[in-house]
Amino acid sequence: MSVWLPTAPCTPQGCATHRQATAGPVRAAVRLLAGLAAVASGVLLAPFAALLALALGAAVRHRLTRCWARAVLRAFGVRVRVVGVPHGLRGSLVVANHISWLDIPLVAAVLPGRMLAKSEVRSWPLLGPLAARGGTLFLERDRLRTLPVTVAAMADALRAGARVAVFPEGSTWCGRGQGRFRPAAFQAALDAGVAVQPVRITFSPTGAAAFVGDDPLLASLWRVVTARALTAEIRLLPPILPGSRPDRRSLALAAQLAVASDSANLPSLSVHQCVSSMPAATSSVRTPS
DSSP states (O other), X not given: OOTTSOOOSOOHHHHSOOOXXXXXXXXXXXXXXXXXXXXXXXXXXXHHHHHHHHHHOHHHHHHHHXXXXXXXXXXXXXXXXXXXXXXXXXXXXXXXXXXXXXXXXXXXXXXOSEEEEXXXXXXXXXXXXXXXXXXXXXXXXXXXXXXXXXXXXXXXXXXXXXXXXXXXXXXXXXXXXXXXXXXXXXHHHHHHTOEEEEEEEEEESHHHHOOOTXXXXXXXXXXXXXXXXXXXXXXEOOOBOTTSSSSHXXXXXXXXXXXXXXXXXXXXXXXXXXXXXXXXXXXXXXXXX
């Protein structure tokens, strides 16, 4: 790993644990199989969804993406709370803190669009082909000279009216702390003249969802499906409008402070006022700066 790549102090042993009551092994196994089946269905149906979206427009693609992402979260036993509503501006750069691989379907369930991910994701079973077919923009994090090309591709997508989602911490944190927002991706918003939509993601219990350090994916999957009443909240903060910040560093800092300030002032999860809610079924993805 290159020394310049962002890292978090979180470790599986110190952060990815929880003491709350857990679901039984049978229910956990059912959730695991259902979740994997939901992901696999996305891979199989992606070509048909792409053809349908080509014929009927991007709105159809977004609707299908929301339905699939919600199905994945429900299958894994995750309840979702949404606070706030998306702004109506054309095109936006969505930036969120990063806790878990669950962040990806969570953002897609509320703000579907194109994701920025590390190039290694292409080779992942199931998720790799799905990400590629879903229009994911890939970045080779070990090759700095490719960064301007990726930023230019992001700007082109934003100019075309697309929504692009990024986790600018560049690494997963457990949710009890937050990393610095790297400024590179914010240049695309400046070049395209679009708004930045800060998003705050929280999980309860936090340790069950955290996917940090060298945590194996299978171990993280099992923690998720064995957690009882695992709840994800996605909070849509006021957008940062075009022209309100002069450069990418100040824009990144403004988004980072918005997310961090929201975290510091939030009441406990149980008393959050929610705009909408998605119940669960009854039954560190590390990204670039």
